[in-house]
Amino acid sequence: MSIAVLGAGAFGTALACALGDAVLWCRDPAQAQAMRAARENTTRLPGIPLPEGVQVTSDLSGVRAETILLAIPMQQTRGFVAENRDWLAGRVLVACSKGVDLDLMIGPVGVIRAALPETRAALLTGPSFAEDIARGLPTALTLACADAGLGRALQDQLSTPNLRLYRNADVIGAELGGALKNVIAIAAGVTIGAGLGESARAALMARGYAEMQRLALRMGAQAETLAGLSGLGDLILTCGSEKSRNFRYGLALGRGEAFDTSTTVEGAATARAVARLAQARGLDMPITRMVAALAAGAITLQDAREALLARPLTEE
CATH class of the missing domain: 3.40.50.720 (NAD(P)-binding Rossmann-like Domain)
Structure with a gap:
């Protein structure tokens, strides 16, 4: 074969x-x-x-x-x-x-x-x-x-x-699109699991997509790749369905429930890696930092919510 x-x-x-x-x-x-x-x-x-x-x-x-x-x-x-x-x-x-x-x-x-x-x-x-x-x-x-x-x-x-x-x-763009959307999917699951509502999820997806672009473009990716199947398309799918392991993991975090440790959740490890990568390159990626800290048990859900909402008001 x-x-x-x-x-x-x-x-x-x-x-x-x-x-x-x-x-x-x-x-x-x-x-x-x-x-x-x-x-x-x-x-x-x-x-x-x-x-x-x-x-x-x-x-x-x-x-x-x-x-x-x-x-x-x-x-x-x-x-x-x-x-x-x-x-x-x-x-x-x-x-x-x-x-x-x-x-x-x-x-x-x-x-x-x-x-x-x-x-x-x-x-x-x-x-x-x-x-x-x-x-x-x-x-x-x-x-x-x-x-x-x-x-x-x-x-x-x-x-x-x-x-x-x-x-x-654009291999780098496709790699980063597939990796970063898992991080945002966890955050979307947290949003729904914590009862913050659909409007909050939509806002998080949009701001998360901005984070995806911020890092990917700095790493040499093309904007068109992030707007395609491997970026935006995958983001939409995984942020809105419980078929997504990353979204389900976020739901569990948001609800304060245990999650099946035998299930591979790539977004949790990716969040840690990307948070370090962003810091080394001087990039602001607050949603990624929040997911990395939540997955590591370094902050509470309330801390994460307050930190994101307390950020300075700025242009989109």
């Missing part, structure tokens, strides 16, 4: 379902065996059958695909790439995670290139829920790739009748 998806979480499984003809690798042999027996991912996407063409394995050495979709959480990507550097070298790698590495302060494609400078790499990101993709509902994503020829080849290879990919050469 020419395509392999590494990572059998909800999104990785969904991509394999959408492609229909791919190898789906998971680290846990027991999970792989269970998925082969049930022909579905009963823990992450229950009730959605795997297509006949999807082969599930836990043996990475036996995967022969040339195009590799890395559906591995952002904070685990660096370790995975380092551990499997020789095996990954020479293959086309498509990062499918969203976030900023806490140590390197770069996105998933940057992490791949830091370990494998000669490897051809791209990013698949944008407004999507795993269940929608797996069920074949119409979805549009950004395929960010600095190499135009490779971008066109991947667009043809990975697009399906219901999964529409738009090319973009």
